Amino acid sequence: MYRTELYCEQGYVAGRILFYLLQVFAAVTGKKNQERPLSAAAGQSEKSDVAHITPETAEKAEQLLGIYGSQLLRFSYSYLHNMADAEDILQETMIRFVQTQPVFENAAHEKAWLFRVAANLSKNRIDYNRLRDTDELEEELAAKDRQDLSYVWEAVRQLPVRYREVIHLFYYEGYSTAEIAQILAEKEATVRSHLNRGRSRLKDILKEAYDFEE
Amino acid sequence: MTLKNKYEEAMDHVKMTDEMQARIMTGVRNAQGKAAGGRSGEFRGHIHISRNTRMIITFAAVAAAALLVVSVTGIPGNRVVPEQAGSQAGTADSSMDQAVWSVTECADIGELSEKAGYTVKEPDADTFGFKGAVKSYLAYPDGLAEIEYTADDGSTAIYRMSPGEEDNSGDYNSYDAVSQINVNGTSVALKGNGSIYVLAIWTDGSYAYSLGIPKGEGQEIWQKAVSSVTGK
Incomplete structure (x- = not known):
């Protein structure tokens, strides 16, 4: 099977270890990066320097996920050939959406944006995906x-x-x-x-x- | 039913389930900052860990970071391209450009060599039956140079050269027949089925090479094809 991409499994493994360790470390050492549930009631919130995702944005994301979720999943799957990775890409695509909150001209533009983000995220992941061949x-x-x-x-x-x-x-x-x-x-x-x-x-x-x- | 329909039917089996949708939305709601990666929301709340454990975690994090740096910078063939964080309030178009993965199509072998950063040795296409084939010269971000040959009958061949000695073919199929031949003093691995080989892989110690011909060729043709590179 020809792939136009090579991979770096070592980088992937190290990256994932670092990612998880940093999350554990963040949880251990302080509240600074504490994740903040969307539904946190007033008065219960902790100080955070992280932008809050509004209910409207999350609702829009959920709506888009309902409309395009399976299509984006298939598109990501066509790159990665693995359901877990495709699901990760779908989630990351939606996270990019809520983080950037882009303004779309129309539904076609909206869909194209999501596909482009999913494509870029998928291609960046292909390299270290070789051994996850399920x-x-x-x-x-x-x-x-x-x-x-x-x-x-x-x-x-x-x-x-x-x-x-x-x-x-x-x-x-x-x-x-x-x-x-x-x-x-x-x-x-x-x-x-x-x-x-x-x-x-x-x-x-x-x-x-x-x-x-x- | 055409292949298009079959492809559609096959892909229709990939579906987002309700459970998946719920997992994704949990991750989205828990997303923090710009640097979202993997499944967010897996670590929530406080974890009580002793001071010693914290030190171990810190050390492990530093070690992992060092490993990451070594992996990213020191291993030939690595094509992990850092993503650029999207603008928090960017327009739709600018935020689409948040990740970069580019392959440059070059006009000729000279430009390919320039992009790759070394002199790319081009095989003689005549030796493996691709005389007059359309050639595409592609430069990858990590120095991999690829030449793709497309013949009039639609058959293709792929030649790759890259720094290092690692197999750069991208062909991870299992083949019944694997042979070693000697071409101008270089050991070349041929892979295929029976006496027909579809892939050749070799290295000169500084660069890795591969030539793939999916339609397959006998050993004599491969000898000439590889020789057109190693003899240079």
């Missing part, structure tokens, strides 16, 4: 005896990430190459090129079984 989708399709689906997933999974993301957005989400270019911050010509090369690579892998609509 592919729940592959397992589920095998358990359901759907080899016809699992071999398509397997073929797409083998694509380099720059092709895979375009294939997913084009075929699954139905985005145009211009829209994909916006989401991935690429030139449209680059997206078209990646789409064509992705198709070529799929033809290479699937041979006569290839019949993606073009």
